[in-house]
Amino acid sequence: MPDSKHTALSRRSDTTRAAILHAARERFAADGYERATIRTIARDAGIDPSMVMRYYGSKEGLFAAAVAVDLKLPDLGPLPRDEIGSALVTHFLAMWEENEVLTALLRVGATNQAGAERMQGIFQEQLLPVARQACPDPEQVPVRAALTATQLLGMALTRYVLRLPPAVALSRQEIVAWLAPTVQRYLTAPNP
Amino acid sequence: MPDSKHTALSRRSDTTRAAILHAARERFAADGYERATIRTIARDAGIDPSMVMRYYGSKEGLFAAAVAVDLKLPDLGPLPRDEIGSALVTHFLAMWEENEVLTALLRVGATNQAGAERMQGIFQEQLLPVARQACPDPEQVPVRAALTATQLLGMALTRYVLRLPPAVALSRQEIVAWLAPTVQRYLTAPNP
DNA sequence: ATCGTTGGTCAACGATTGTTGGCAAACGGG
DNA sequence: CCCGTTTGCCAACAATCGTTGACCAACGAT
Structure with missing residues (x-):
């Protein structure tokens, strides 16, 4: 038995x-x-x-x-409207540095079809719901979430994969200070 | 002979x-x-x-x-100060879509050490000089250029490599409208 | 016409890869 | 104590890779 x-x-x-x-x-x-x-x-x-x-x-x-990834994205509900950008960037940096899974996934996603599809899944199942909390117009949630992904993944790419020296030298606080307004605008600002 | x-x-x-x-x-x-x-x-x-x-x-x-890449970055000198972000994003999109070299380089740079070093070289020899034209404080040129790279490469990654559907669906004009203010701020805004 | 140079094919090499099956040792409930 | 199950190693397979050297055909100047 x-x-x-x-x-x-x-x-x-x-x-x-x-x-x-x-x-x-x-x-x-x-x-x-x-x-x-x-x-x-x-x-x-x-x-x-x-x-x-x-x-x-x-x-x-x-x-x-x-690479079974759980981003553990925070609940944006109780947060002030104008702090969600900063909260998201801070959380992403922490997740990325405590754990090599995300770097592995990004590296593989750039070369492997299965890896790319897995990243699409994570985007859809984990980032989209959070963006839905922050974005007023439901119609625009996918676009806003994708724009956020470009900035967050772009930082991860240059800092943890390509290792551009100036991107590596930045402190976490500096990164948050620079990227938070960008993410904030992508999620909450009116159409440009 | x-x-x-x-x-x-x-x-x-x-x-x-x-x-x-x-x-x-x-x-x-x-x-x-x-x-x-x-x-x-x-x-x-x-x-x-x-x-x-x-x-x-x-x-x-x-x-x-x-992958001998020449980004053919434009001379920012004769341009109005507040249009360099839009000019850079537009140029990058055009370069990326007319030519598969950049996608090849990005894909390889994510997996291969030699590819990553080649991207570092392009950053240093082609993007840095242009950032020097746009950025007032010479001391901050590398940081500003690296921030710009995170946003531009992040868009390239999600749109041309990972192919997140919402990022693929965006038109060039929409991308310019969203990213230009970001790049403009990274290059010309005072420290946050 | 001749002969070195160039452009190209073919077959094979050694190494490495993911993957498989057989076999030995340790475990654990009866 | 005993026997099925688990855990592990070893050796080998077939495929594929980058790379090499022998060989052949066409050209072009003399």
């Missing part, structure tokens, strides 16, 4: 599974999808490449499991 | 060289560096893979030759 008393409890392999996911996120973030090989990920995790296949089926399956 | 009378004139192979470059740009733009193989590029160009090696030495050499 497959399920005895500890059905949902820690099996011995959960440690390995987690190690694989951790190594996979690091490699995908550093090298992108194609150059991150199952062999190097397995070596980082200290196990055999075949284990990766057993636990995640294929390289695509591993990637899908490694 | 290698050079007879037609030293700088059209050799027969120049057609092939150009065909290879054209196919390479298409493939690098569509697939990124790793998935664009020399074999498929050669097939697109209608010749043998070994010719690519003969003419460009290696895959890296081919890439270097394929």
Whole structure:
């Protein structure tokens, strides 16, 4: 019988599974999808490449499991209307720097079709609802959210992927001070 | 003697060289560096893979030759101070859509170290001088130029690489209307 | 007509990749 | 203690990659 008393409890392999996911996120973030090989990920995790296949089926399956992203976007309801730009930029910076998953996803999204579609999904399911709270005209929510995405992803691209020196040198507070008015305008300002 | 009378004139192979470059740009733009193989590029160009090696030495050499980018940024001198944002965004959109080189470079820059360094070079040698014309304080030129790059590259990323539907649906005029004030502020506004 | 130069094909190399199946050891409930 | 299950390693497969060298055909000046 497959399920005895500890059905949902820690099996011995959960440690390995987690190690694989951790190594996979690091490699995908550093090298992108194609150059991150199952062999190097397995070596980082200290196990055999075949284990990766057993636990995640294929390289695509591993990637899908490694970049399950939850942006944990805040509820904009209780916030003053003119602070949502600053709140969003601050939150995005924190999310991006505490966690290499987002960099991995961005790198892969730029090269891989599946990665790009996953980013489209995150945009639609996580950023759109938040934009709906901030944007008065429901008709314009997708456009406003997309404009916000251009600025936030553009900063992530230049700072964490391309690593343009002046973008890397900026402090978090400086970035918020510069980008918050932009995001604020994209979400709440009347049509230009 | 290698050079007879037609030293700088059209050799027969120049057609092939150009065909290879054209196919390479298409493939690098569509697939990124790793998935664009020399074999498929050669097939697109209608010749043998070994010719690519003969003419460009290696895959890296081919890439270097394929993405020699000149942004042809306009001289901002004769322009009214408050129109440089609009002028830059308009020019960037035109450059990006007339030519797949930029998309290729962005895709590769997101995955490949050499590609990222090439983008840093373009930023430094082509965008910085223009920002120097628009920005009053010389000390702040790199920061202002980097901020501009985040917005312009962010739009390119979401529209031409990730292809977020709302970003694709925008017309050029709408993009200029939304982004021009942002770029204008990044380049000319006082510190926030 | 001849012969070096150029433009091009073909077949193969060594390396690396994702992926698979077989087998050994450790575990754990009966 | 015993036996099925889990966890893991090893070796190998087939495919694909960048790259190379041998070989052939067409050209062009002498």
